[in-house]
Amino acid sequence: LDLLDHNEQIEELTRKFGDSPTLGMSFDNEQEAYQYYNSYARGVGFSVRKLRVNKDKNGVIHKREFCCSCEGFYRKKTTPKKKREQRRFGCKAMLGIKLNRDGKYVVKNFIAEHNHDLVPLSSSHLLRSQRTIEPSQAGFINQMHHAGLKPSQIFSYMTTEAGGPQHLNFIQADCNNLIMRKRIEFQKRGDSQCLLEYFKQKQAQDKSFFYSVRTNMENEICGCFFCDGKPRRDYAIFGDVLCFDTTFKTNNYNMVCAPIIGLNNHGQTILFGCGLLDGESTDACEWLFKVFLQANEGKEPKTIFTDQAQSIAAAIIEVFPNCHHRLCLWHIYQNAAKNLGHVFSEFQAFAKDFKSCVYDPEIVEEFESSWEALLDDYGLRGNSWLEGIYALREKWAQVYGRDHFCAGMTTTQRSESINAFLKKFFSRNLLLREFVVQYDKAVADRREKERQAETSTKQKWRNLSSNWNVEIEATTKYTSKLFYCFQDECKKLLGLRLKLQSDDGLTRRYMVMNSGMRGMSRSLTYDLSDQTVSCSCKKFEFEGILCAHALKLYHELEFSTLPSKYYLKRWSKEATCDVDFDSNEEVPLSTLESSSMVQYSELSHIVQRIIAKGARNNQTCTFLKSELLQLEAKLEKHPYFGDEHDEILDKHVSEDGDNLKLRDPKIQKSKGRGKGRIKSSLESKPSKRKGSSKRKG
Ligand SMILES: [Zn+2]
Ligand SMILES: [Zn+2]
Structure with missing residues (x-):
């Protein structure tokens, strides 16, 4: 529709003024003159730049010159740093207008000749002045990006819709720039500050939203935790078992993503909240656990699963003294595969024997003897990795865990699915402010899975296997x-x-x-x-x-x-069943994420429905087209037309006297650790040095 609009505008201008500018031609306003010259430029094959302007003290434009973008020369200091081709070589082509007494702008100057080659019409869409992303297209691009599409996919969709790239009014780079704009804006304003404002805004809109931010001596953010009402209610019901996974690095500052994960009544993975920490030091984990308790009325979990980091174990003892700490078997398996790779590949039966040693024994003696047998059968006596995990057997061997409720969290598939889940939503280079958006999406995804399970529990008849x-x-x-x-x-x-x-x-x-x-x-x-x-x-x-x-x-x-x-x-x-979150407490996304996006989506639903009906035949199409154009004209006369949402700045979050501005954590060079997962701490032997966890609070 925009494209149609664009082309129509050009047609309209040519109809009104003819193909080529002439002296004395008059325009209602400066914008119209620009549009006309630009549409002329498209036909000729050059790009337009605004050159000089004369304004009076009231800001009214008296004189204006538009020129070919090849006008002038680069002065030394304005020569771009990057080596690129000269684009200015003193072309004289231009159009000059002047305000007349009757309030119209009249062409006083026009030079048609260029001193360079011109671009054929088939490539004219590449000219800078021909490329503009219409606001409605921008809305659509942002929305697709929000839905997780890559810039290249978005652009590909838009070119297909336009009937080829040459029919589109912008190029891939423009699309990329638009998408990056928001990110750059966050960076410019301070990522941490944006995050804090987002938290405040959320809390202002949703009383049940909880957050806590931790800063270090330099006033840099070094930890945060947030959750809203639903996970807190869930925790009250399903908070018996939780899994704390800190092995996923996820953002620009190499902070650790620390989701706190549980299981609901459908056996599904749910999120009780999420932390971001500057490492897995005892200090950082302790801070997070304490804040988590604070968010959940001090209710301790019964069992907590983590990977094997001594720092985490120490924090658990400190904050959850009555909680049973288990090691996640998935991590143990991962490490076994790394450390005992040769055994796994040499003996086919090893994997099975190892597994049965972990899971099967029901009394300690049985476990001990099967462990001994494992060492003997595969010649593994003296293997330091096995000795290391044996010392921790009470935390992972099932025989020691059978008295402790774990809700089925021990299965390795569980951890695997949690990992896949995190990977799906969090990439390595997220800014803090982008991270919380992704987290919201992850939560929405979980919520939808939950609704599906609820529906299937309600709607499907279960097949019985007996008449008992x-x-x-x-x-x-x-x-x-x-x-x-x-x-x-x-x-x-x-x-x-x-x-x-x-x-x-x-x-x-x-x-x-x-x-x-x-x-x-x-x-x-x-x-x-x-x-x-x-x-x-x-x-x-x-x-x-x-x-x-x-x-x-x-x-x-x-x-x-x-x-x-x-x-x-x-x-x-x-x-x-006690609380129905869908109808009561869940805050509609609309108030949280930029409202202009939601409005855009609402309108586009309606418009698409209308288009689908209108496009059925020529008659309805023509009718609809003229109606829509009339509607557009009416809209432009609307008293509020032109007022735009500022979707980047969360404006109504006030400066509330916090004149201390949060600083962003230093960006750490990543050490090429692959796909966002950091080395499990089983690998690096738990360090015995005291104070290896730097105090930063
Ligand atoms: Zn030129
Ligand atoms: Zn039994």
């Missing part, structure tokens, strides 16, 4: 995802045999065995007073759903309903 009433009951309690986990256990019942070992009137002990030869037997303790059962596999303690062994007993005893303690609220359909 407990299974039916479970469909009414669990979310869809958790129900199928539960059902997997139910399906195992047929393969199990139960044998009573002892019964003292208060408790009964059973042995549960697999019917086949494979699989180990478990022992059950059944408490007759409250009808609860505990199993040696500890699946319930660990994951929060009953194991097949315990279910076998309830099935034998013909229970039609399970004791309610076995349905954890955090896995239930109703877990989040």
Whole structure:
């Protein structure tokens, strides 16, 4: 539409004034004269520059000269530093206008001849003065960029829509410049300052928004944490287990992205908030954990997963003294692959044996003996990496973790998906202010996945595997995802045999065995007073759903309903029903991200709908075109026409007496660490030096 508009304008001007300027030709205003000369220049094949202007003391233009961009010569000091071709060689072509008494501008001077070659019409779109991105196109470009499209993709789309690059009124470089403008603006105003203003603005609009910023002695930002109301509500329900991953570097200053991650009732990864830290020092982590507690009414998690950095472990002991600290197995696997690469490649069975040593043992002795066997079988005695992780076994071997609820966070696929997720939204060179925008997108993505899971739990009928009433009951309690986990256990019942070992009137002990030869037997303790059962596999303690062994007993005893303690609220359909965030507390994006973008998108929805209807045949197309042009003319007469949103400056965030301006962290040279992931600290041996974590608060 813009393009059409542009071409039409040219047509209109030529219709009005003819092909070529003549002396005495008169224009309503200076802008019209420029447009006319520029459209003439397009036809001839040169680019227009504004040369001289004479204004009176009221700012009214009396004289104006437009010239060919090849006018004049570079004086020495204005010669561009970069080696580039001379573009000025004293061309005399120009158009001069003067204000007449009747208020019109009249052509007083016109030189048509150029002293250089002219550009053919087919390339005239490349001429500087022919290239302008219309505001509506700018809106569209910014929107596509916001949606994550690369500048090259955006430009490719726009050229396709225009019917080829020669029909487009700007080139790739103009498009790139437009996209970069916002970033440059952030940098110019101070990235940290922009971030702080963004936080303040958000908090002004959303009372539940929480943030905290940490600065060092030089008043540079060295840490921040932020979250809004939803993650805080989520944390109240699902805050039993969390994962703290600091291995992702993400921005311009090499700060560490430190998302705090949890699992919801659909078993999905959710974000409890995000920190940015200047490193993983104990000091930095302690600061973050304390701020996190502050945001969440001091509620400590039960279990926290991290990678193996001693500094983090120390911070956990300090801030979450009652919390069970586990090491993320994904990181251990990653490191095993690096450190024991030769073993993995030499022995096919090693991976399986290693895994079963990590996951399978149910008693410590069993773990110990399988570890010893691993060392012997593969000749790994004395391997320093293995010795290092063995010393930390209580933090990663499942046998030590079975009493601690982990909601299924231990699976390596989980960490992997968290990593893929972070990669999708955060690239290496983000500014702080860009980072929070990306984070918002990441949150929106999670929220949408959550809505999908909620909908599927509500709408889909679950297939039963038996007619046992407990299974039916479970469909009414669990979310869809958790129900199928539960059902997997139910399906195992047929393969199990139960044998009573002892019964003292208060408790009964059973042995549960697999019917086949494979699989180990478990022992059950059944408490007759409250009808609860505990199993040696500890699946319930660990994951929060009953194991097949315990279910076998309830099935034998013909229970039609399970004791309610076995349905954890955090896995239930109703877990989040108390507050409906979609209708109440979620702040609409529109008020947060530049409102002009939202308005643009709103209008373009309507216009596209109209265009689709209008473009069906020639008659409706002609009708629509003339109506739209009339509408445009009307719009231009609107009293507020011309007032623009300032989408870069978040204007209404006031200077509130904080005259101390935040400074940006120093930009660190990246050491080519690949794709945004920093070396896990398992690699670098935990340093024993004290004070290796510099105090910076
Ligand atoms: Zn020229
Ligand atoms: Zn069990």
